[in-house]
Amino acid sequence: MATVRIPTPLRKYTEGKDEVSVSGSSIRELLDNLDGSYAGIGERIRDDKGEVRRFVNIFVKDEDIRFLDGLDTKISDNDEISIIPAIAGG
Amino acid sequence: MGARIGGARMTTAPHADPIAACNFVVIGAGGLGCPALLGLLGAGARRLTIVDDDRVDASNLQRQILFELADVGVAKTAAARWALLGRTSGSLAITTINRRLDPEQLDALLDELERPAIVLECSDDPRLKFAVHDACYARGIPAVIAGVIGWRGQLMAVDPRARALACYRCLFEAPPPRELAPACVAVGVIGAVAGTIGHAMALLAVGLAGPVAPAPDPAGESHAGALLHFDLLAGTVRRLAPAPRADCPTCGHPATSTASRRSPDHPSNSGD
Numbered sequence: 001m002a003t004v005r006i007p008t009p010l011r012k013y014t015e016g017k018d019e020v021s022v023s024g025s026s027i028r029e030l031l032d033n034l035d036g037s038y039a040g041i042g043e044r045i046r047d048d049k050g051e052v053r054r055f056v057n058i059f060v061k062d063e064d065i066r067f068l069d070g071l072d073t074k075i076s077d078n079d080e081i082s083i084i085p086a087i088a089g090g
Numbered sequence: 091m092g093a094r095i096g097g098a099r100m101t102t103a104p105h106a107d108p109i110a111a112c113n114f115v116v117i118g119a120g121g122l123g124c125p126a127l128l129g130l131l132g133a134g135a136r137r138l139t140i141v142d143d144d145r146v147d148a149s150n151l152q153r154q155i156l157f158e159l160a161d162v163g164v165a166k167t168a169a170a171r172w173a174l175l176g177r178t179s180g181s182l183a184i185t186t187i188n189r190r191l192d193p194e195q196l197d198a199l200l201d202e203l204e205r206p207a208i209v210l211e212c213s214d215d216p217r218l219k220f221a222v223h224d225a226c227y228a229r230g231i232p233a234v235i236a237g238v239i240g241w242r243g244q245l246m247a248v249d250p251r252a253r254a255l256a257c258y259r260c261l262f263e264a265p266p267p268r269e270l271a272p273a274c275v276a277v278g279v280i281g282a283v284a285g286t287i288g289h290a291m292a293l294l295a296v297g298l299a300g301p302v303a304p305a306p307d308p309a310g311e312s313h314a315g316a317l318l319h320f321d322l323l324a325g326t327v328r329r330l331a332p333a334p335r336a337d338c339p340t341c342g343h344p345a346t347s348t349a350s351r352r353s354p355d356h357p358s359n360s361g362d
Contacts, residue, residue: 087237088216088271
């Protein structure tokens with residue numbers, strides 16, 4: 001399973017956990033499984049068309065998936081996935 | 091000329107010093123803006139412009155460290171100006187603009203700025219952050235864009251003079267809706283986190299006042315083009331330096347018109 005680092009605003013969906021282990025061979029499959037395990041988190045990351053929201057970035061290790069294969073980016077068990085939304089407060 | 095960055099920086103030839111000569115424009119004198127202003131002062135800035143439309147509230151004092159109880163009810167721009175003037179014995183020119191920004195006013199503000207200028211976007215409005223970023227980029231004005239909430243903060247220096255570096259929209263394509271990006275006043279922020287991010291903004295800004303980075307620095311030492319993401323509850327700082335996006339609407343193609351880069355929204359410039 002890959003390790004998914006959860007940003008603070010989304011931890012209310014993961015029982016406060018800052019990282020969770022999720023299976024999946026691609027980012028798309030991983031996000032599907034993440035939402036299956038933690039209901040409600042998926043819609044905060046993807047829009048109703050299934051695309052990653054435009055103010056959210058997903059990184060595999062330190063690589064932005066937009067520069068890889070997007071949601072079809074392949075991942076392996078030991079990968080670390082980071083979800084980083086834009087922060088607006090000031 | 092004095093040290094590049096220091097506590098009480100002294101200069102003998104201020105206009106030969108890029109930091110002293112630069113007009114640092116702080117939009118939002120709130121949780122980020124207050125420590126950013128102090129950081130700029132400590133780093134040797136001698137020309138500051140402060141933009142905010144809000145008044146000091148007692149609930150601000152925990153993190154908006156330029157203000158004290160006696161300032162409650164006073165315009166933040168005026169209170170910040172007096173606090174900063176009270177901390178320096180040298181020359182310090184401060185321009186205050188006590189107004190709410192909308193896209194039209196933003197254009198006028200940036201067009202009238204004394205140059206060289208560097209903008210620090212410290213407001214609590216996601217749409218304004220993107221609008222300021224886009225408008226600065228279109229005018230070739232370097233900017234530092236930041237946000238803070240809870241225990242976390244982000245900041246990114248953007249230098250339109252260095253076209254090979256990513257801009258803020260290369261990383262985040264659009265502002266989050268308010269319901270998904272609450273303001274600090276709504277969900278809280280740790281004052282020391284705002285202080286950390288605000289001071290870091292000042293350091294990036296004074297870095298931008300120096301020589302232009304000609305290209306992405308493979309050693310990761312450029313001041314611009316990288317997002318610093320702080321999680322101070324976990325004690326981690328991540329540096330994300332994406333490549334510029336070819337289809338970025340802000341930097342991915344030559345500027346067409348200012349209007350095409352404007353946010354359609356009417357954001358507030360108040361730092362909450």
